[in-house]
Amino acid sequence: MELTDKIKNVLNVQTIKLELIKTAFGKPDVYLANIDPRVLMFWYLTVSILPWFTFNNTILLFIIAYTAVLAVVSRVSPLILTLLGIGIVTELFTIVIVSLVFGGGTFEAILPLLTFSMKLFIMSIASVSVFASMSPERLSDGLLSLKVPAQFSFAVSYGYRMLPILLDEYHQIFQSFRLRGKTPENHGFLKWRIVYYYILVVIKSFYPLMLNIAKRTRLTVEALEVRGFSYSLHNPEAKRVKLSYLKVRTKDYLFILTQLGILLIIWWFGNTFPS
Amino acid sequence: MVSLNQSIIEIKDVHYQYPGAPDPVLNGASLTINKGDFLAIIGGNGSGKSTICKTINGLIPHYFSGDYEGEVIVNGLSVKEQPVSILSHHVGYVYQDFQNQLMKLTVLEDVGFAPLNFGYPDYEDKAMWALELLGIEHLKDKTVWELSGGQQHLTALAGALALNPEVLIIDEPVAQLDPQHATLIYDKLKYLNEELGKTIIVIEHHTEFIANYCKHVALIEKGKVKWHTNVKQGLLNITELEEVHIYPPQVTQAALQIAHFSDADELPITVEEAKDYFNGYYFHPGTNSHQANLHASHSAILSIKDVQYEVKTLQKERRTVLDIDALTFFEGERVAIVGNNGAGKTTLMKSLAGIIKPRIGEIIVDNIDVKRAPVEKLSSHISYIYQNPEEMFIQDTIYNDVTYFGSVRNLEQNERYEQIADQLDMRDLFPKDGRLLSGGQQRRSSVAIGLAMMPTVMMLDEPTASLDVGNRKQLIRILHSIRDRVKTVLIATHDMQLVSEWATRVIVMEHGIVVFDGTPRALFERVEIWKSAGLKLPQITELSLGLNIHPALSVEEFVARVKEVQLNGANG
Structure with missing residues (x-):
């Protein structure tokens, strides 16, 4: 009982909401936040794709260390890191089970599976550090300047604007289900009935949320029309004015050069001392 | 001053039918609005008020297809021939659900959204200009979800203003705001109207606001403009107004009840006018403000002791909200909890319902320790009706929503559902999806859902917000009629008229602390308390205080207390 109380204190909806919002809205004082969004996206793609061209575990390990440092620099929220950590631990656990069951009782399959997981891990941690430090507006404008359709780039920034509201609304609906619902009398083995009850409520709560959003969107689309959004889609001048603040400056070149340099050094080191 | 004689909007014999709708919404509507006017558009639900406004900014016929006939001229431009994007420069629009009109994350980005879409290089200057005009430039870097409702409304207004249109249309500003913020919005509109010569059109049914701010008023009925006249004459068309559930200001009602023979032009519509009008009248002192003391004769049903609740802010600070x-x-008891937004009303209710659990303190409801009991167990003792009914519709029909509580518990209570259906006039609503109902129907449904849980205590969070006067009256009737079903009712509200007509006890909250606990009458006598808590008194109470008599709680009471009518008292 005491342990669950402690967990509840740390892991309540309020805290989770705050952490998510902090992650989503970026931190203007973080180093990565001031890099041009297009440069950051280029870097992100490089780091995520590069590992798939190698099976060298030294290289992979060093890239993990490198991205981890960047995650620390961009002050990724502990909650997100914990979630990532839980993901890794369960992943490792399944790998052991899978290789035991399907590998004929030996651990031969573990290594290749580990290599695969490391690549996935690099992608996740790179995403977290990039998207946690970039503000939604810069992300959306970066996409727009890369010739992504304006409808999509707007949807990205609008999604961020709606996020806290959706979180609140989801929580309210979840509470509505609980207020009128009934927990099972018989808790079952390891309280599985209770767990099952909560899982059902978590899933069911999405349906009213979706309907509510659908209703609200009608008005939003109408307001978009009044506020000139569809006009801007056919107006190159509007796009130019909107993106005029995006410039690749010396510090952006410096950033990309040093990062590519670090990756090259890792690559060379890994090829010299393969594991 | 801008001349009132030059027309800026001409609506000529407009017919319109939404695609797929069985009947036309507009049936030959004609209306001429002069430059610099401050016009209130009134009318019943579904009369075509919003539709007529959408023919002005070109959403009809350009965005909504459908059968359209007639002609609308705005600032010399024919709406039919101009695209919405051009018309947006002439007409700004603020929706009733203004939250959905805010598109961007921060205030400055949002206000600059329209100018940026039109490709103005100085879009930020335009946005700052609009913000400064409304006096909210300090909010520019805030994210929109951090703002209060009133601040969000001002942001939406600034967004409409950023293109510097000559005409502003505001759909029901009072509906979603507390009275203090509604007054603030109207003051800003008045400033835009008087100082910048903007033409303002509001859709409104709160006659107190119309009386205080508007110059003209137009009644829309069955898709036609029935009449269009100055405010005073309009508000005194009593019988026609009552047909569409609009009631004259309280002071006008009082004056009418006291002297039917009075010349219409002399009747007061604002508190200031009423003070002159009733000057020279004598009044009986108020009835004894002591009410039967329930505390001694009845048992306690709900108690709170040393409760503190704090929330974490984005800056990682902890703030005590209760x-x-x-x-x-x-x-x-019928308890009203009042106070500004953020005073802790909702937090108090949610703690009582067990939805949030304060770490410190003790809450007992119906002999149950709230902090130890799961909400699933508590809800049959104390039910909480959300401010937004849509968040309570978790099933596909209202009937399923009402019966959800009973069916997961395998309770046989069809009889009870029948009673609820009759009492709340719900029969037609049962097979419908809650999201598709009107505001008043949604509110009634949420009360029905609460009643079906057979609670001992019922709590309603701002039940009269966004209801028109007709629906509001119905809700108050329902609140009175459920007295035999629940033992105690708690309401969080800004609606002081509801407080004075319904409550036996008022709790005033400020910054999470209870600053007053007593009868409504006792509260109205404590000027310093309601002033500092930012409450807006009912017109009739304000008038009685202005006349230096004991505060009257209702028009009926005020009228009954008049001692002696002086025929020459008016305009004394």
Whole structure:
């Protein structure tokens, strides 16, 4: 009982909401936040794709260390890191089970599976550090300047604007289900009935949320029309004015050069001392 | 001053039918609005008020297809021939659900959204200009979800203003705001109207606001403009107004009840006018403000002791939002909890319902320790009706929503559902999806859902917000009629008229602390308390205080207390 109380204190909806919002809205004082969004996206793609061209575990390990440092620099929220950590631990656990069951009782399959997981891990941690430090507006404008359709780039920034509201609304609906619902009398083995009850409520709560959003969107689309959004889609001048603040400056070149340099050094080191 | 004689909007014999709708919404509507006017558009639900406004900014016929006939001229431009994007420069629009009109994350980005879409290089200057005009430039870097409702409305208004249109249309500003913020919005509109010569059109049914701010008023009925006249004459068309559930200001009602023979032009519509009008009248002192003391005769049903609740902010600070030493509610009480937004009303209710659990303190409801009991167990003792009914519709029909509580518990209570259906006039609503109902129907449904849980205590969070006067009256009737079903009712509200007509006890909250606990009458006598808590008194109470008599709680009471009518008292 005491342990669950402690967990509840740390892991309540309020805290989770705050952490998510902090992650989503970026931190203007973080180093990565001031890099041009297009440069950051280029870097992100490089780091995520590069590992798939190698099976060298030294290289992979060093890239993990490198991205981890960047995650620390961009002050990724502990909650997100914990979630990532839980993901890794369960992943490792399944790998052991899978290789035991399907590998004929030996651990031969573990290594290749580990290599695969490391690549996935690099992608996740790179995403977290990039998207946690970039503000939604810069992300959306970066996409727009890369010739992504304006409808999509707007949807990205609008999604961020709606996020806290959706979180609140989801929580309210979840509470509505609980207020009128009934927990099972018989808790079952390891309280599985209770767990099952909560899982059902978590899933069911999405349906009213979706309907509510659908209703609200009608008005939003109408307001978009009044506020000139569809006009801007056919107006190159509007796009130019909107993106005029995006410039690749010396510090952006410096950033990309040093990062590519670090990756090259890792690559060379890994090829010299393969594991 | 801008001349009132030059027309800026001409609506000529407009017919319109939404695609797929069985009947036309507009049936030959004609209306001429002059430059610099401050016009209130009134009318019943579904009369075509919003539709007529959408023919002005070109959404009809350009965005909504459908059968359209007639002609609308705005600032010399024919709406039919101009695209919405051009018309947006002439007409700004603020929706009733203004939250959905805000597109961007921060205030400055949002206000600059329209100018940026039109490709103005100085879009930020335009946005700052609009913000400064409304006096909210300090909010520019805030994210929109951090703002209060009133601030969000101002942001939406600034967004419409950023293109510097000559005409502003505001759909029901009072509906979603507390009275203090509604007054603030109207003051800003008045400024835009008087100082910048903007033409303002509001859709409104709160006659107190119309009387205080508007110059003209137009009644829309069955898709036609029935009449269009100055405010005073309009508000005195009593019988026609009552047909569409609009009631004259309280002071006008009082004057009418006292002297039917009075010349219409002399009747007061604002508190200031009423003070002159009733000058020279004599009044009986108010009835004894002591009410039967329920505390001694009835048992306590709900008690709170040393409760504190704090929230974490984005800056990782902890802020106390609720701090109550001791509070007890008794059987048979009708309690109103009032105070500004953020005063802690909702937090108090949610703690009582067990939805949030304060770490410090003790809450007992119906002999149950709230902090130890799961909400699933508590809900049959104390039910909480959300401010937004849509968040309570978790099933596909209202009937399933009402019966959800009973069916997961395998309760046989069809009889009870029948009673609820009759009492709340719900029969037609049962097979419908809650999201598709009107505001008043949604509110009634949410009360029905609460009643079906057979609670001992019922709590409603701002039940009269966004209801028109007709629906509001119906809700108050329902609140009175459920007295035999629940033992105690708690309401969080800004609606002081509801407080004075319904409550037996008022709790005033400020910054999470209870600053007053007593009868409504006692509260109205404590000027310093309601002033500092930012409450807006009902017109009739304000008038009685202005006349230096004991505060009257209702028009009926005020009228009954008049001692002696002086025929020459008016305009004395």
